[in-house]
Amino acid sequence: NEASTITATDPVIGQVSSAPKTAGALVKASFNFMKQSQFADEVIRTQLLSAVGAALDAAVLAGTGASGQPTGLSIAAGLHAQAGAVTFANMLDAIETLANADAEDEKIKFLTTPSVRRLLQAREITASTGLMLWRNGQLVDRPGYVTTDCPAGTIFAGDWSKVLVAFWGSGIEIVVDPYTNFKSGAIQVRALVHTDVAFTKPQALLRHTSVS
Numbered sequence: 550n551e552a553s554t555i556t557a558t559d560p561v562i563g564q565v566s567s568a569p570k571t572a573g574a575l576v577k578a579s580f581n582f583m584k585q586s587q588f589a590d591e592v593i594r595t596q597l598l599s600a601v602g603a604a605l606d607a608a609v610l611a612g613t614g615a616s617g618q619p620t621g622l623s624i625a626a627g628l629h630a631q632a633g634a635v636t637f638a639n640m641l642d643a644i645e646t647l648a649n650a651d652a653e654d655e656k657i658k659f660l661t662t663p664s665v666r667r668l669l670q671a672r673e674i675t676a677s678t679g680l681m682l683w684r685n686g687q688l689v690d691r692p693g694y695v696t697t698d699c700p701a702g703t704i705f706a707g708d709w710s711k712v713l714v715a716f717w718g719s720g721i722e723i724v725v726d727p728y729t730n731f732k733s734g735a736i737q738v739r740a741l742v743h744t745d746v747a748f749t750k751p752q753a754l755l756r757h758t759s760v761s
Contacts, residue, residue: 565748565749567713567747569715569743569745570617570745571617571741571744572741572742573740573741574597574601574604574739574740575738575739575740576593576597576738578736578737578738579733579734583734593738594723597723597738598721600740605744607698609712609746610622610660611699612624612746619745619746621746622712622748623703623756625748625751625754626751627748627751627752628707628748628755628756629646629647629650629755629756630756630757630758631755632759633761634760634761635665635668635682635757635760641689643755643757644657646755647706647707647708650752652707652708652711652750652752652753652754653708657691657706658693658694658706658707658709659694659705660694660695660699660705661693661704662696662699662702664701665702666693666695669683670683670684702758702759702761703756703758704760706754706755706757707753707755708750708754711748712746712748712754713747713748713749714744714745714746715745715747716743717744718743720742721742723739724738724739
């Protein structure tokens with residue numbers, strides 16, 4: 550009512566720590582290539598950015614946490630876990646688990662490998678229904694995506710906005726070295742990025758392994 554007062558409570562704040570890891574890519578371009586193609590710069594830039602992008606995908610999904618790699622979803626602590634054969638029921642369980650952890654429902658998406666998608670495209674929800682687990686780009690009515698950077702036999706699910714890729718400095722730095730191969734007229738172009746992966750709410754993510 551009009552006389553009611555707000556009850557004060559202290560906010561609960563967690564802390565996520567990160568430390569920069571460095572990934573890089575290098576392209577060597579010959580003198581002939583640079584002179585014969587008017588789009589040489591664009592081709593080189595595309596190759597470098599694709600390589601760095603693939604490295605970031607691999608870091609998020611399968612980073613080992615050792616040898617300079619970030620800790621990826623495949624071993625990160627705090628995620629929900631499932632294992633074994635993929636059924637309609639346990640995929641519904643996964644969505645329910647994430648919803649109970651206050652993952653934003655409309656943001657829950659699945660990610661796996663192309664081979665797992667192929668497996669689920671041929672698996673019926675229940676026998677003789679003709680309805681497949683993975684159909685129309687969705688797994689049990691949630692968006693499904695694939696990448697070859699996902700660990701084999703694994704499905705990830707959750708609110709992907711809780712996956713943080715942090716950058717130090719200006720982001721991806723591209724530098725040209727015109728001197729190393731001066732005698733042949735070739736150049737080298739290097740891309741470096743200082744980055745790390747963190748999960749701001751790991752309980753909003755789920756890892757299903759040993760898919761069969």
